[in-house]
Amino acid sequence: MTQPIWGPVQQEMSELLQRHPDDVPGVVDLLAQIQVVLCRVPPLLDSNPLADFNKLYLTITENVLERLYAGKFKDPAFLARLDVEFAARYFDALRYWTEGSPACPGVWAGLFCRIPGPDARALPSAVAGVNAHINFDLPFALVTTFDHLGSDPVDGSDQHHDYLQVNDIFAEEIPGLRRGYLDRWQLLIDTMNGDLDDWWQGEMVEYTRNVAWRNAQKIWAIRHDLGALDKERRRLDNTATGLGKLLLSPFGGFLQ
């Protein structure tokens, strides 16, 4: 690589990514430190699209951790493992990108390559990250977690119940995040159709998260067949990449 991908923070980013957090507090901690580093990536600094996503992801994971501590999940062991495994895939993607490795999934590469610009709106940027993470990473993280815990992804199980609870967290956090970005003009629009927009956002996450659960069930059945698994992986990557492009295109700006 002639040009370090992360510019002046290359070294710090590489060092952070040497870590492989193995519990939820560790994930929160690493996300927080990555946020600090991301906000120093020129030229967009704290308005780069990945920083927007990372911030949302950090908030959501903090919320998950609080609920874990408070005993709000039926099977915290499952959710904690899932959270760690889920995050590991985001960190893996960052690591591949940092190393310039072709193994970086297309859907993530699509977001990462927008870090230097052009600037995109904060909300679609964050949602583009959510798209990559949920539509692509989540089904695999689910399968790995179930495999490790020795149980299956069954509808209506304790684990499914806990999984759905995370939808509530997204629904809580996304409108909050949204208001955080508003200027006066947008505030006006928001007052006019705010509820509708919030509903739309919440709906999208819920919808894709259900798709992820279904995809996980599909992958579960073929998980011992490495060839079929690879094919499914590419299919999911392509679908998610397409959606991600749309979100980061000028069209995505209409969301915000």
Added chain:
Amino acid sequence: MARQGDDGPLVGRTGTLTDIQSNLRNVGTGGTAAVFVTGESGVGKSRLLRETADALRGSGFSVLFGTCLDIGDASPLHPVLQALRRHDGAGSTSAADDAGALLERVSRDLRTIAGDQQLLLVLDDLQWADRSTRQLLLYLLAGLGDVRVSVLAAIRAEALHGTHPLRRVLAELRRLRTVRVVDLAPLSQDQTRELVTAIVGGTVALEDADRVFKRSGGNPFVVEELSRDLRDGRVELSDTLREIFLSRVDELPPNAHTVVHAIAAGVEPIDHAVLAGVVPLPEDQLIEAVRAAVTHRFVASDRDGYKLRHRLVAEVLEQEVLPAEAASLHRRYAETLESLDGEPDNARLAFHWQRAGEPDRALPPVVSAARAAERLYGFAEAHRYWTIALQLSTESDHRRTELLGHAAESAHQCGEHLLALARLEELAGRPDAPGQSELHLRRARYLAAAGRSATAEVEYQRALEAPDCTPRRRASAAAYLAELLLHLGRYADANQHAREALELAAVNGATTDLVRASAALGFSAAFREDPDAGLAVIRHAVEIAERSGHPDDLGVAYLHLAELLAGPLNSIEEGVLVARRGADLLAARGVGRTYQTRLLAIAAKGLFRNGQWSEAYAVLETAMRNHPSGADAVELLLARSQLWVGFGEVDNARRDLDAVATLLAGGGARHVLPMLTLRAGLAMWQGEHAEARTAVQRGLTETRSDDLVLLGVLAWHGLRAEAEAYVAGQPNDHGAIRRLRTVMDRLVKGVGDAPPAVRAVVDGYLDLCTAELSRIEDRPDPEPWARAAATWDRRQQPYPAAYSRLRHAEASLQRRIRRPAAITGLRQAYAAATAMGARPFANEIVGVAQRFKVTLGEDVQVLAPAGPERAADELSALTGREREVLAAVAEGLTNREIGELLFISERTVGVHLGHIFDKLQVRTRVQASRVYLTAA
């Protein structure tokens, strides 16, 4: 997988090579270490494995090399058994009593090979390893096989992207000090230049080298191939590996061309005799053709047979063989393999017949392979074969019904619950399906195993109501149902069904059902506060099992009785006795190793709670000699770590906890919490309160809400860590304290619905939690501590009782109230601590006593920390406790007097004496005293 002989120079890996070697040498106290090398194909993993093995061979290491097969359905433990066979011509494939015995047998062979050296087990392409092999690896790394082993394994990074089970295994193992995961990166631009120059020789134009870098992405395998093109003067560099090799294929002589294609269709490594059968050439021409293929860098040959030089080459060639050509090659492979003498290679045969388009001929070897896997307890592999068998048979095939039955059961055995249920549905739809009651019963068992209790209950009911249900099956279904209801906490319903099952089974049932029903009845009665009735039923079951004499019946019956006594009834001492009697009985008959292990685990835990720690230790040692594996091994290691923590033996505790973590990397969420609790306990004794806090907080995120007891212990550890930190003047984490308070609230709410036995224990921990809070809030209050001490006295658990006494005394002394009572309590606590051998705890008591100028008794000394500084005389084999007993014997005291002196039972003194006699190899008290007096 590049082979020896014609490798390019090793560039850019010197540091990695040194690191790997030092990591492999750096075995922890457990005597094991592991390095996993990950990286994309062609990045040089196999090369690194080979170089490391060569460097370590003969320098204190004995090396064993195994490769996993890529046909995805190899036989259980394939790479290790293959390595063993290669080493001395005989692998341990003969049948073993159980999966644990098989692991032990393999370990024994590995031990023999290692001799007095460290064994270096090198495994290439670990991503293709079967589940049994992964489990064997964890078993060895946890030190359970008693093999001093360093594992060096390569994993293709591509395989880890998806959902590969190794992903989680590596994530868990990364935490351990003795495990390293090395991610092998491609070469940098400078390193690529160096490699290009070395291969081309002389000077290379910078732009040529950079072009190679750009096209290869720094992948050493591709760099080498491109450099050779450059050296050989090919004008335009190929853009892809594919082009490189396709142009070389064209240059091959026709016979060599045939050989390369034949090898590409086979399962590597390919024996010369097999190749000769597949490629119909006269011997001399065949050899010439192979030689040409080797010269053109397609094929590598070693003593196992022929392989393509690299996986990447195989991928290029796969696309070049026409389907019809491939089918014909596979047919010739299958025919050749069938014509060979000796045991048929079912895995390969099945593979080739399937691809030859001959499902009918593939089926018999597939079924044989499934049965062979079952004999090796490789249920996951067996399940894979049964699944293939299903794919090979059509709807109209009369064998399909039987195959479906096997496929469903094997899926159930290896934990594929959804698949098991799906297969069962298909089975139910067959015209010659088994009867309704059998189907319902099986479906219920699968559902129960999948944790879907409500639907399982319905299915059991249907089985009971089915018109074709025989009395025997009714007994079975009712017994299973009772067991399920017991787990759901519906004791009245469980009781009713258990009674029904018992009546049916008594007339017309199997002993197994009788025992299962009795256990359900006994436990449900005990939980409904009629313990005597419950006990009577289970005791009766034990008698029946003793008459039947079947190891499973005996083991299960004794387990239930011991669990009931030591658990819900809190008759720990009797529970321990029963558990030991059961284990002795089975041991005397030489059967039921797994049950012996579990019974001994119950005994050891009971002894620990009773404060008879040295005896608990002795029991655990006996149990470990059974070479347990899996969850049983985890239980024992956790019990032993608990002792080490209590004794203050830090290194041993760490070693066992690391072993637990290693085994848990293969799965086992319910043991994570006890492990974290022990880590916290250990950290506290070392004054590492922040570390203790981290362990507890992580534990809070990994509980299951119904684990009230585990949660209670964890919460107490968390609050105690905060209290200790506060006292030591270290900062508190108020968020953590707040969360622990929330947990206490949850516990209070939860115990309302819990059975009385659980409630009693949780209340004990809640008392401790409340009391610790008073310390954190700096309002020394003896009251809550007095309550806690009383609770634990009632439960006859001296350790938490003594701990409460210490804090009670400390608070009283701080507040300057009731000093005499405080002194008495402190002395009692000290006596209990020394009797157990709880060194760090005793030292803490001494510290408090010194702070408040309290004399604990005559000539009290701080107990010396355990470990190497013990005298290396004849007595060095004895535990501290045994030395105390021996000293008293030498003074001429009787067992009763010694018991009174040391606060232990007379019988325990007897057991200690037995151990002392064994260790000193004497037969009488007089002889023992003489040894003691000579040494002292």
